[in-house]
Amino acid sequence: MAWLNEEEKARWQRYEHDGARRRFVLCRAALRAILCSQLGCENERLEFGASDHGKPFAVVNGRRHPISFNVSHSGKHGLVAFAPKGRLGVDVEERVARRDLDVLVTSVLSLGEQAELALKRGCDKVHLFFSLWTIKEALIKALGKGFSLDVSGFEVPLAMRRGVVTSTFRFPEMPSVRWRLENLGNERFAAAIAHEQF
Amino acid sequence: MSSTEDRIRQLVEENLEVDGQPIAQPINLDSNLSDAGVSSMDVVAFGKLVNEEFNANLSVEDCAKLPTLRALIDHLDA
Numbered sequence: 001m002a003w004l005n006e007e008e009k010a011r012w013q014r015y016e017h018d019g020a021r022r023r024f025v026l027c028r029a030a031l032r033a034i035l036c037s038q039l040g041c042e043n044e045r046l047e048f049g050a051s052d053h054g055k056p057f058a059v060v061n062g063r064r065h066p067i068s069f070n071v072s073h074s075g076k077h078g079l080v081a082f083a084p085k086g087r088l089g090v091d092v093e094e095r096v097a098r099r100d101l102d103v104l105v106t107s108v109l110s111l112g113e114q115a116e117l118a119l120k121r122g123c124d125k126v127h128l129f130f131s132l133w134t135i136k137e138a139l140i141k142a143l144g145k146g147f148s149l150d151v152s153g154f155e156v157p158l159a160m161r162r163g164v165v166t167s168t169f170r171f172p173e174m175p176s177v178r179w180r181l182e183n184l185g186n187e188r189f190a191a192a193i194a195h196e197q198f
Numbered sequence: 199m200s201s202t203e204d205r206i207r208q209l210v211e212e213n214l215e216v217d218g219q220p221i222a223q224p225i226n227l228d229s230n231l232s233d234a235g236v237s238s239m240d241v242v243a244f245g246k247l248v249n250e251e252f253n254a255n256l257s258v259e260d261c262a263k264l265p266t267l268r269a270l271i272d273h274l275d276a
Contacts, residue, residue, distance in 0.1 A: 011233075014229070014230075014233045015233055015234075015235060016221075016222040016226065016229060016233060016234045016235065017216040017217070017219075017221075017222055017234060017235035019216060019217040019235060020216060020233075020234070020235030074237065075217065093237070093239065096218075098243075100213075100243045100246075100247075103243050103246045103247070104239065104242060104243050104246075107242055107243070107245075107246055107258060108242060108258065133239060137238065146259065146262055146263070147257075147258045147259040147261075147262040147263070148259050150258075151258055
């Protein structure tokens with residue numbers, strides 16, 4: 001907690017659930033430690049700003065720094081990623097059975113992805129859904145425009161739907177921008193990273 | 199008939215969890231679901247439930263952007 005500034009402490013207090021509070025403070029402290037190490041600055045010199053859609057960026061000595069970073073947490077898992085350049089997004093989700101899986105499937109997956117998922121049963125279906133979700137959320141977070149983008153309007157590359165760990169991706173609306181995707185998940189959690197390539 | 203607020207409270211109580219536990223009681227209508235610890239996946243699923251309950255047409259973006267449950271109630275009552 002000592003590493004957080006007053007604004008972050010206020011945000012910490014707004015969390016109404018102990019687990020959510022703990023995840024926030026641990027991930028924010030880890031992010032500060034990583035960024036201070038990478039940028040060679042003291043913790044007191046590091047602040048955070050946010051874009052119109054809420055994507056945070058680093059501010060050092062009052063000036064925006066170009067380093068990319070992104071954070072996600074779920075249950076007992078946290079994920080922090082950073083890169084010197086290129087937009088970056090990460091997502092981690094604990095793999096848990098959900099009674100509303102079918103509702104989510106029709107909300108966020110394309111028809112092609114839904115067809116792929118329909119071939120799976122039981123745990124395999126849950127496993128694939130969470131993988132697809134984290135890849136899509138990592139892309140959305142990397143883009144930094146929130147859910148203003150139709151999540152069901154783009155597809156995770158077919159190879160990744162079938163188990164390949166890395167791939168490249170282009171949004172249909174912006175084919176000139178290439179993203180590197182990596183599925184970081186294991187049996188307990190799904191996780192993914194999306195990084196803009198130049 | 200129950201008010202929109204009552205129906206939203208019931209939907210939250212019956213469907214939203216954080217770490218497998220019911221959302222904090224009493225439900226704070228002025229808090230952000232994210233501040234309550236609800237994941238984006240749960241927010242999207244909750245939006246679909248609201249659509250079914252109120253015959254509404256909230257998009258994934260609408261669900262993610264509504265700042266508080268009270269804002270959602272106001273939106274549904276408008």
